[in-house]
Amino acid sequence: MANPAQLQPAAPPAAPTLTEDMLRKRFLDFDNTEVYEDVKVHGANEHARNFVVQFGPQKAEIATDLDASEIEFYIDKARSREEDPPIRWINIWNPGKQMEAVSLLADRYGFSARLKMSIVMWDMMKDNRPKAPEPTHRLGRPSFSRSRRDLEQGANGAVQQPEQKEQNKMAEMLMSRTTEEDAATFHLMQSSLNYTSIDPDQAFICLGANWLHQRPKFTAKGHEKKEGSLVPPKHWSWFVLCNDNTVISFHEAATYDAVPEGESIHQWRKDELKYMRSNTLKVLKQLSKNASQKEKIAFTQLSNVRFSLRDDADNPAALGVEGSSNLFYYLFEDYSAAVDIVNSSKKTLESLRKVVLSDHQRQHDTKGIINKIYTLKRELSQLKQLFASYKTLIERLLAEFDLNGDAKGDGNRGDAKGRLSKKARDRFERLKDRIQSLMLDAIQEALGEQQSLQETWFNLTRERDSRATARLTRSATLLAKLSVLFLPVTFMTSYFSVEIPHLMDNYTPRTYWVSFAVIASVSFVALFFFGRVLELLTDGFEEMAERARRWLVERMCWPGSRAHREARRAEAEEERELDGWKI
Structure with a gap:
């Protein structure tokens, strides 16, 4: 056993x-x-x-x-x-x-x-x-533990x-x-x-x-x-x-x-x-x-x-x-990614510029363009904050050193803050300048262009809407003029269609067509030659109504009317005094 x-x-x-x-x-x-x-x-x-x-x-x-x-x-x-x-x-x-x-x-x-x-x-x-x-399973195949000794050794089970x-x-x-x-x-x-x-x-x-x-x-x-x-x-x-x-x-x-x-x-x-x-x-x-x-x-x-x-x-x-x-x-x-960021921002702005200046796109893809504009602004702002944080990080790093490379407030050469060489500090200074000139300034320029494109888009959109409003106004005016043209004729036709005793026996087709011609002609002349006169009369009536309203405000005992009259009276007295000094 x-x-x-x-x-x-x-x-x-x-x-x-x-x-x-x-x-x-x-x-x-x-x-x-x-x-x-x-x-x-x-x-x-x-x-x-x-x-x-x-x-x-x-x-x-x-x-x-x-x-x-x-x-x-x-x-x-x-x-x-x-x-x-x-x-x-x-x-x-x-x-x-x-x-x-x-x-x-x-x-x-x-x-x-x-x-x-x-x-x-x-x-x-x-x-x-x-x-x-x-x-975990990565890249479509299982991830196994590997040997510590050989990089190319297979799985351990x-x-x-x-x-x-x-x-x-x-x-x-x-x-x-x-x-x-x-x-x-x-x-x-x-x-x-x-x-x-x-x-x-x-x-x-x-x-x-x-x-x-x-x-x-x-x-x-x-x-x-x-x-x-x-x-x-x-x-x-x-x-x-x-x-x-x-x-x-x-x-x-x-x-x-x-x-x-x-x-x-x-x-x-x-x-x-x-x-x-x-x-x-x-x-x-x-x-x-x-x-x-x-x-x-x-x-x-x-x-x-x-x-x-x-x-x-x-x-x-x-x-x-x-x-x-x-x-x-x-x-x-x-x-590694800086060049791609600059090139991609230029391409995005160029494509957006073409879209903004395209009448066809403004008429059919307003929602999509606005989304692109604001997405571009958000991403550029994120990149600006990132590179600004790099610059701040470098400034904080360099602030840990004085001119001799020692830590501020501590002359101990043994600490890490006293171990950054002068050449490395100079390189960090140059890197900070390059971040400002190559990235932050470029991103700020792109943000400025994005803002200009955004304003251009909204200005062009407002102009398009103004033109559409003007076309609508002209159409409404045309309809109003046509109604003015046909309204007297419609009234005349209604009059002749009323069955009034003793009058119906005297109406003849000739009477109707003569009346139609006269009224239509007078309406046509009034429409095209007296339209401006009607506008002037309307403006005159509006001005007269405004004057009447002011007169009532001044004369009636409404709150503030007395103070208003006293102010005007004081102004008149000042004008008379000035005229007396001139004489």
Whole structure:
């Protein structure tokens, strides 16, 4: 008989203890061509979790999809060697599904409880769903857990990993503590396009805002392209500059626009994800030497982070400050949707201008045109508020520094506010000016043109209505004149139709037609030659009636009539005195 102990399932092997050498093997040479290509594929994968880059002038190393324990070990122990690159960048995709890693980073750098909870719960509260995040079906196929070690490794099956179980427990606990007020606050922040946040502290400074990205290109054949919103899709990100030459970026989970009819859902969302991550991946790729050799990068998208650094043996700390400050700046500087906004606003205004100046459209599509005008104004106002919030955010960031780069009121060089280099501050100043000149001024000009088109539309509509009223008046006048012409004839015909004794015997057809001719002729002459006389008589009678009314008001004892007479009498006396002085 078998031993009962032998019937028990074997316990899973214990996870090997993480060592520094094991972690260092995860970091690969980013200047290697194969590694560079693998990282590009990883960045385009919506299931990617994170990456960590450490770089300097001579080398750059990158690791992808680290778990929480590896991130904890890395930030505590892995940078003890002097030969390690001085600058590091930790990027987290979808922080709501990496709560443990986010909590470790927040505790390490001293995030406030509110900032930490905002990052952790942002994605959970986005849809107001009080449940833990679970694997969902995206892009038409199930989302499985992937291996931590290999980016291209397949699914692990339905069995949850211990880290995922812990993740779900944390999510359930957080959601159980969430109040209706918390949910309403999150909804307000997430629904506001121009909402921004800045959190300065002793060890870091954190900026959060909505960033715009392009829409995928419409390629469906045989389907009409519907006119989309002028405001591009948005995604929320936090950028944190820490006091140890570390930059941390958190990006909310990807949310996609509605897929147009005829487009492939998988391809459309793949393209939108590429645009959503375009700025982050643009900065990442340019940390490798392969970017300049293999990529065609527009000069407006060049990021001068790694290869502008120079080794300084006398001041090695300045190297890390310069590199992390420039990285922080280029993550903030996102022009991916700016050109589309300007071009789209010009096209929309041009099409609206043609419609406004078209007589046919004014007569048949008044409701649709008014809706387009007000929609354009609302969207331009939203964009203006968004870019104004960017400008305000930069001003608040720069206000944390004095001319020497130290925090105002605190000369401590160890805090993060004293770690933003002068070159980075100058770049932020120039970016603020470009936001004003390229975006805010352009949007204000578009708003002015929209207002002019709106006024033109209503003026033309009033003119059209005035012409219609004039035509109606002329028609009514014509009918009145015709009635004047035929009214005497009608009276005459009625007179001849009355059966009066002794008179009927004397009426003959000749009498009727002679009377008809005379009365019709007199009516015609009176209509066309005495019409103006009637108008003058009518105006004269109206003026006489007005004078009679004034006379009665002055003579009768109505309230105010005596005071009115006294006022007129005083005016007459003043006139006589003036005449006497003239003499």
